[in-house]
Amino acid sequence: MRGRGDRLEKLLGERELDRMLVTDLVNVRYLTGFTGTNGACVCAPGLRLFFTDFRYTERAASEVEGWEPITVEGDWLASIAERLEGKVGFEDDHMSVRSLEKLKEKLGEGVEAVAAGGTVERLRRVKDDEELAAIEAASKLADAVWEWSVERGFAGRTERDVARAAEARIRELGGDPSFPAIVAAGPNGALPHAEPGEREIGRGELIVFDMGAMLDGYCSDGTRTYASGDPGEEGREVYGVVLEAQLAALEAVKAGAKGEDVDAVARKVIDAAGYGKRFGHGLGHGVGLEVHEAPRLSPRADDVLEPGEVVTVEPGIYLPGRLGVRIEDFVVVTEDGYRNLSALPKDLQIVE
Amino acid sequence: MRGRGDRLEKLLGERELDRMLVTDLVNVRYLTGFTGTNGACVCAPGLRLFFTDFRYTERAASEVEGWEPITVEGDWLASIAERLEGKVGFEDDHMSVRSLEKLKEKLGEGVEAVAAGGTVERLRRVKDDEELAAIEAASKLADAVWEWSVERGFAGRTERDVARAAEARIRELGGDPSFPAIVAAGPNGALPHAEPGEREIGRGELIVFDMGAMLDGYCSDGTRTYASGDPGEEGREVYGVVLEAQLAALEAVKAGAKGEDVDAVARKVIDAAGYGKRFGHGLGHGVGLEVHEAPRLSPRADDVLEPGEVVTVEPGIYLPGRLGVRIEDFVVVTEDGYRNLSALPKDLQIVE
Numbered sequence: 001m002r003g004r005g006d007r008l009e010k011l012l013g014e015r016e017l018d019r020m021l022v023t024d025l026v027n028v029r030y031l032t033g034f035t036g037t038n039g040a041c042v043c044a045p046g047l048r049l050f051f052t053d054f055r056y057t058e059r060a061a062s063e064v065e066g067w068e069p070i071t072v073e074g075d076w077l078a079s080i081a082e083r084l085e086g087k088v089g090f091e092d093d094h095m096s097v098r099s100l101e102k103l104k105e106k107l108g109e110g111v112e113a114v115a116a117g118g119t120v121e122r123l124r125r126v127k128d129d130e131e132l133a134a135i136e137a138a139s140k141l142a143d144a145v146w147e148w149s150v151e152r153g154f155a156g157r158t159e160r161d162v163a164r165a166a167e168a169r170i171r172e173l174g175g176d177p178s179f180p181a182i183v184a185a186g187p188n189g190a191l192p193h194a195e196p197g198e199r200e201i202g203r204g205e206l207i208v209f210d211m212g213a214m215l216d217g218y219c220s221d222g223t224r225t226y227a228s229g230d231p232g233e234e235g236r237e238v239y240g241v242v243l244e245a246q247l248a249a250l251e252a253v254k255a256g257a258k259g260e261d262v263d264a265v266a267r268k269v270i271d272a273a274g275y276g277k278r279f280g281h282g283l284g285h286g287v288g289l290e291v292h293e294a295p296r297l298s299p300r301a302d303d304v305l306e307p308g309e310v311v312t313v314e315p316g317i318y319l320p321g322r323l324g325v326r327i328e329d330f331v332v333v334t335e336d337g338y339r340n341l342s343a344l345p346k347d348l349q350i351v352e
Numbered sequence: 353m354r355g356r357g358d359r360l361e362k363l364l365g366e367r368e369l370d371r372m373l374v375t376d377l378v379n380v381r382y383l384t385g386f387t388g389t390n391g392a393c394v395c396a397p398g399l400r401l402f403f404t405d406f407r408y409t410e411r412a413a414s415e416v417e418g419w420e421p422i423t424v425e426g427d428w429l430a431s432i433a434e435r436l437e438g439k440v441g442f443e444d445d446h447m448s449v450r451s452l453e454k455l456k457e458k459l460g461e462g463v464e465a466v467a468a469g470g471t472v473e474r475l476r477r478v479k480d481d482e483e484l485a486a487i488e489a490a491s492k493l494a495d496a497v498w499e500w501s502v503e504r505g506f507a508g509r510t511e512r513d514v515a516r517a518a519e520a521r522i523r524e525l526g527g528d529p530s531f532p533a534i535v536a537a538g539p540n541g542a543l544p545h546a547e548p549g550e551r552e553i554g555r556g557e558l559i560v561f562d563m564g565a566m567l568d569g570y571c572s573d574g575t576r577t578y579a580s581g582d583p584g585e586e587g588r589e590v591y592g593v594v595l596e597a598q599l600a601a602l603e604a605v606k607a608g609a610k611g612e613d614v615d616a617v618a619r620k621v622i623d624a625a626g627y628g629k630r631f632g633h634g635l636g637h638g639v640g641l642e643v644h645e646a647p648r649l650s651p652r653a654d655d656v657l658e659p660g661e662v663v664t665v666e667p668g669i670y671l672p673g674r675l676g677v678r679i680e681d682f683v684v685v686t687e688d689g690y691r692n693l694s695a696l697p698k699d700l701q702i703v704e
C-alpha cells in the first residue's frame with residue numbers, strides 16, 4: 001500500500017500542487033488501508049499524515065502503515081488545516097460546500113485550496129496484484145452463488161426470494177453483496193434497475209440476474225440472463241444478439257483501446273440487428289473498491305484502457321412490456337487483450 | 353407525506369427563501385416518498401417539483417404523490433436550474449463544491465444560491481404517526497432478534513458469529529440492519545466502536561451488544577450489555593452505575609428539556625461514582641430515516657426536545673483493557689415525559 005502514496009506524490013508534482021488533502025473515505029482507504037468511518041489524509045513530498053478520532057486510534061494503529069497517525073481531539077478541520085501549506089488540492093467532487101467554507105476559515109495565510117477531485121480516482125483505475133487477488137476472490141464467490149441459485153431453480157419462486165436468498169448465500173460464504181442483487185423476470189427484465197418484486201417467475205421467461213460480491217472491500221459485478229424454459233423465438237433471438245455483441249466487445253478490449261470505441265463495437269452489432277434503440281445504457285465501467293468507478297466504456301468516453309484496469313462488458317436489449325437480456329462479464333485489461341474474471345457459461349441456460 | 357412539503361414551504365417563508373432545492377436523497381425521500389438512487393426536488397409556494405431520470409420514471413409514478421414528476425433527459429443540473437428563481441436555498445452540508453459550481457453556471461440572471469443546509473433535517477426531527485409506526489415496528493423486530501440471540505447463548509461463540517447471526521436474523525424477519533451490529537466482549541467492550549472479531553467469548557465476561565433494524569426506511573437503535581456468567585465485583589458495580597445513569601436520564605426526557613441538560617443528568621451519576629472520564633461520548637441522538645440525526649443529547653447541545661422526537665439514551669462506561677458497559681433505549685418524547693420503544697429488560701442478564 002505504501003507505493004500508492006508515492007504514486008499520488010508524483011501526480012501532485014505534475015499538477016503543481018504542494019499538498020493533497022484526501023477526505024473521501026474510499027480514497028482514504030485506498031491510500032492508507034483504513035476502514036473506519038472517520039478519517040482523512042494529507043500527502044506531500046516526504047509527508048504522509050493520517051487523521052482520525054479517538055474511536056479509531058487502535059484500528060488505525062493496526063491498519064495504517066507508512067502514514068503518521070494523528071488522533072484529532074479538538075476541532076477536526078482546524079487540526080488538519082494546521083498541517084496544510086501552499087497550494088492544497090482538495091476533493092471538490094466529494095467535499096461539501098459547508099466543509100470547504102469551514103476549512104478556508106482555518107487555513108493559514110498564503111494557503112490556497114485548489115479543486116483537485118478525481119486525482120486519487122485516477123490512481124485507483126490500475127489495480128495492483130493485491131487488489132486483483134481481492135477482486136478475483138470476490139468474483140469466485142459470486143460465481144459460486146450463481147451456481148447455487150441455479151441449482152435451486154427459478155420457476156415458481158418470486159424475484160425477491162431469489163435475490164434475497166442469493167444475498168444471504170453471499171454472506172454465508174463470508175462476503176457482502178456489493179449492491180442489492182437484481183432479479184428481473186419476464187416483462188420486468190425490460191426495466192434495467194427493477195427492484196426484485198413479489199411477482200412469481202413463470203415458465204419460459206427470461207430472467208436478468210445481476211449480482212456482485214464484496215470481499216476485503218473489493219467488488220465484483222456480473223450479470224447472467226437465464227431462461228425458465230424455452231423463451232420463444234423473440235427471446236432466443238434477442239439473447240443471441242446480446243451474446244454476439246458481448247463477445248465482439250470483449251475482443252475489442254485491450255490496453256490502448258478507447259472507451260467509446262469498445263462501446264461502439266457492441267452497439268454496432270445491436271444496431272445491425274435492429275435493436276439499436278433498446279440498448280439504453282453504456283457498455284461498461286471500472287470496478288474496484290466501488291462497484292462503479294473509472295474508466296467508462298460508453299459513447300463519448302475518452303478514457304484509454306491501461307493494463308491492470310478492471311472493467312465490465314455488459315450490453316443489453318430491453319423490450320418494454322416483454323423481456324430483457326443483459327450479459328455481463330468483468331475482465332482485467334492486459335497489453336494485448338483481457339483476462340476474464342467471470343467463469344460462468346454464456347450460452348443460454350435453461351433453468352426451470 | 354403531502355403535509356411535509358407544506359411544512360417546508362412554511363419554513364422557506366420564515367427564512368426569506370423563494371425556493372428550496374433538495375438534493376440529499378434521504379431528505380428527498382422524506383419529502384416525496386421516492387426510494388431510488390437519483391432524485392431531487394424543488395419546493396416553493398404552490399410549487400412541488402420532483403426530478404429523476406429514465407431509470408426511475410416508473411418507480412416515481414408509484415411512490416411520489418403531490419409533487420410534479422419530471423424525467424430529466426439531458427443535463428441534470430441544467431434541467432433543475434431552469435426551474436429555479438429568486439433566492440434559492442440549497443443544502444450546503446450535502447452538495448459538493450463541484451456540483452454547486454456547475455449549478456451556478458446554469459442559473460438564470462438574478463437567481464441566487466443561498467446556503468440552507470439542515471432545513472429539511474429540522475422538519476425530520478418531529479415524527480408523524482406513520483413514521484412512529486415504522487420506527488416502532490423496526491424496534492420490535494430488533495427486540496425479537498436480541499431475544500433470539502440470548503436463546504442461542506454467547507460463551508464459546510466468536511463476537512463475529514454472534515453479530516453476523518443477528519444480522520442474518522434481522523433479514524430473515526424482513527428488515528435490514530440499520531448499521532453493522534456491534535458485539536464487543538470482555539476487554540473489547542471498552543472500545544465503543546469495536547468491529548466484532550474472531551475472539552471467542554469466554555465465561556464471566558460483559559458483552560456490549562449494539563444493534564438496530566431498518567424497516568420501510570426507518571431505523572431502530574439500541575444496546576444491551578449481557579454477562580456470560582458472573583462478571584465479578586467491578587463488572588457488577590459498573591453495570592449498576594450505568595443503569596442508574598440511564599434511568600435518571602430517562603426521567604429527565606420530556607418536551608422542553610435541553611439536550612445538554614439531559615446529558616448532564618447521566619454524566620452527574622457517572623461522575624459521582626468516579627467514572628467521569630470513562631464516559632467518552634454524548635448521551636444520545638435522534639433516530640429516524642437515519643440512525644444518527646437531530647436532535648443531540650450531549651454536552652453543549654442546545655437542541656430543545658419537542659413532542660414526537662425519537663432519541664436514544666445511551667450512557668456507557670469503558671475501562672480500557674478490562675470491560676465496557678452501555679445501556680441504550682430509544683424513546684419518543686412526549687409533553688410530560690417519554691414513551692419507551694425498547695421493551696427488553698435492563699437488569700443484568702446472565703446468559704451463558
